[in-house]
Amino acid sequence: MPPPATATAPTECIDSRTYESAVHDLNSLQSNYQTLQQIKESGGQLNEYSLPEFEAFIEKTGHTVTDLNRLNVIHITGTKGKGSTCAFVDSVLRQTGKLKVGLYTSPHLIEVRERIRINGEPLSREAFGKYFYQVYDKIRASKPELRKVHEGSPDMPMYFRFLTLMAFHAFLAEGVDVAVVEVGVGGQYDSTNVIRQPVVCGIASLGLDHQAALGATIDQIAWHKAGIIKPRVPVFTVSQPHDALNVIRQRAEKCSAPLQVVTPLPDTQELGIPGIHQRTNAALASALCHTFSQRTGHVISATCIADGLRLAQWPGRSQRFVSPRNPKLTWFVDGAHTIESISACAQWFASLDHPSRCLLLFNPAKGRESKELLATLLEVTGECQWIGAVFCPNVSVSRADSINKNMPEDADLAIQHDAAQVWESLQPSSSAPAAAKHIVPSINRAVELIESKYADAPLHVLVTGSMHLVGGVLDIAKGSI
Template identity: 35%
Template sequence: MADVGVSVAPAINRTYEDAVIAMNSLITRKSNASRPDPDTFELNWRNQFQSLFKCLQVLELEEPLSRLSVIHVAGTKGKGSTCAFTERMLRESGFRTGLFTSPHLLDVRERFRLNGEEISQDRFLYHFWWCWDRLKAVNEKLPGFFRFCTLLSLRMFTEEKVDVAILEVGLGGRLDATNVVKSPVTCGIASLGFDHMELLGDTLEKIAWEKAGIFKAGVPAFTAPQLDEAMGSLLKRAKELGITLEVAPPLENYNLHGLQLGLGGQHQRVNAALAVALCKQWVMTRPPSELHDGLKKVLSNGRLPDSFVRGLQLTKWAGRAEVIHDPSGCLSFYLDGAHSPESMEACANWFCSSIRLEENLKTPEQNGSHYLSNRGADEQDWNSRGTMVRRVLLFNCMPKRDPVALLQPVVNLCSRNGFPLHAAFFVPPYSSYTSVDAPQVSTTAVDTTWQQTLQRHWESVWQNKISGESSDASPAQEEIHVSQIELLSDLRNAPEGQPQHGSCLGPSSAVLRSLPAAVDFFRNCSIHHPYLRIQVLVTGSLYLVGDVLRLLKH
């Protein structure tokens, strides 16, 4: 539990801003200087998890929680999207839904959704102070931020009388705060990969074992297709509990081969398939009713109800495979919060497929040759609208991550798909990891040491990619010089006093002082170079994606 030590306004006058200040006090500042001692961390994590059951008693949630119908989802990548698909399908089917996810991008209330809408400010304040006051009355030390949010979500969903609550695991599964739910209706494991290894373990087997911690005796479980090492660990845990673990059938099993999902990218079909399996299981275990019986009849015949199909088509999830076109018409932002090597691969493929769809271009295979052959730089840089395209990466990630493992898939896959990146831009964090509200503009110089490290890794990956291309067919080599003329040369020539002045420049990259400066720079480029169409891939961090969304919104 975190030490609060915050002065709270009198109950009658407490505002949303007061609630934000209170929540900020629960966020622990984490140090990246050293790895936690495994034994100490396990003990602390377990103690913090166990303390939540006392909190449930204080909040009088034990009995209401036993009646709450829950779908519980863990995973490394795609668990948020799976939850979004699940929620939308059940909402379209006529059920009142609650959805708890993390992190939020713009407003902390995004974590708590009722029938697809973030909870109103009034209802948020009512539930927030109800929980805060009761926990504070028995202990000056409140649970940490995510644990408190989990308790708050359970209070909201039980009080707001939802038919189903979809809970996304925050970290791991076994000792995650959401695992206080003892009897979910069903559990799901999205695609597993290497992430949070300092906490969950350094092998897929160990990571999968932590994720499988959400499995419960008597509760059917489903999983996305997994690598053998991860699947073995999941199956072992399921066998220990005596439960079934089923790999979610692909959408094609329901004759949905050409279905256009609401979330872009081929990888989303895996997430959607897992969501279908979870929804199907949930519906089939509901007590008899006219609504339930109608859905059961369709599902029993091996088909999906129209409401499920409609839900898959209408699902939206901010900051995941999201495209925002700037009003200028020549600038587009492609946002995806990928932050693991596997999700970066999916992100790169989605980015290329989105561009291909927009430009209505044929794939390299359809053109009868590889992208790098028989196509000069001039030909491939001009799109179907008669404008020259520049594709750039806007990137940041946490220092604990391996930059090369994140950057390499993007460089390689974008080039392989026929849409190579021309340059990369790196920016320091705009919002604080220790605040749930909008960022405050800093008046002091920002440390860009980490971003310069990212830049060096990018240049190394970039140069290796170029040197690996054949000498007689390498548009990337041509593009590195052309991109300097338009984008990077604008930074070199930025007058003193401009936000972009003093940027750290590399052959194909730049470190900018701030995110607002980067967005302004892209907008100015689209104005000063009207023949350019700039396509910005924003990825590496959900915090970065959220900050870009906030800036574009305003």
């Protein structure tokens, strides 16, 4: 098992107290991937320490868990759609024009500061650096024995937990009226679950993901997700697999928390985020905002809800853009990485009008099964004319923010070779030329290959399989989100 994360002195090779130095020091912290591996190897024992440890870190920054109640949190978890639901909620709340709205989500696409937003805007580079070092310095200056939960407790929280701590600190410092908080992984033991009195909770669509940490079955995963339910706090969810919904009901009843299952919004409601599956996420967001209004007294009119849903944006999900370098090339990006989300992504892509040439740029997120993902994608997009596929690891040479803290730090192409073989095996046997396949070592090379080899005629490129891949493509091929 890797040693616990320790606090190291801030880097001396980068100008101190800048956004760049903050990103450098953040990247030096223990990664999410390492933490999930530790939990797996400990048989879940480390889960029991996660929230007590996080509470200790909150105290080291000069706050208390009770202080978080001032944030009026809307807490949202799920497997598919939790990020989009957060985006819808954030957009609706901002339509009132009277609320200062904090939004905490993950992962980021291009710059890490995207994860912490106030009134729709990411923290400025200056603010990110300021709040980062306020938290970092207070933890480093605290006595190691202060609230030491167990002998192996880390001196510094790992990457995601640090950002969660920093988000809470920034929201308190900025005096937000409401904080929309997305769970990282699971719910029960997630660092965001340190929140004891949210205003309302939401559980988006559930499916199989992070099985090593959450369990192999849908009911086990549902138990973790439903861990965000709090005593007598209203909770909303969407249509779920039978076993999952039973678990959610049981946990809600145990907490005396009123539970309601919402139904998708009708086609008459215009949504800013495309995809038929977004009608379910928008319905969940509407219910959360309505209940927030009832419980806090902040007026959110029907017009605010309708406008918020219509104006919502969530880059990297069902997003399309024309290449700024070649008008013949159109990119379609969606960070889908589970069977359920890949199916929804494929339905969105298949519903659009395409030229005679479509190309796939794919990276299977770590631990996901390429065969199932690609088989689902090809089945749903059966009418599309695929001329080839490009496979690459989540490696980008663009910026430090692009370092993927959810995967081991290697650029092993073995996973890409496996995915390419799966792609080849799934191609229909016919007399037509086989769809080409390419394996390249980085996202940069993938974009270069597509632009140089395939963009001489109208081409639609679908980018999916990993949110980190989508972020890299947006950065390299578009230059922004």
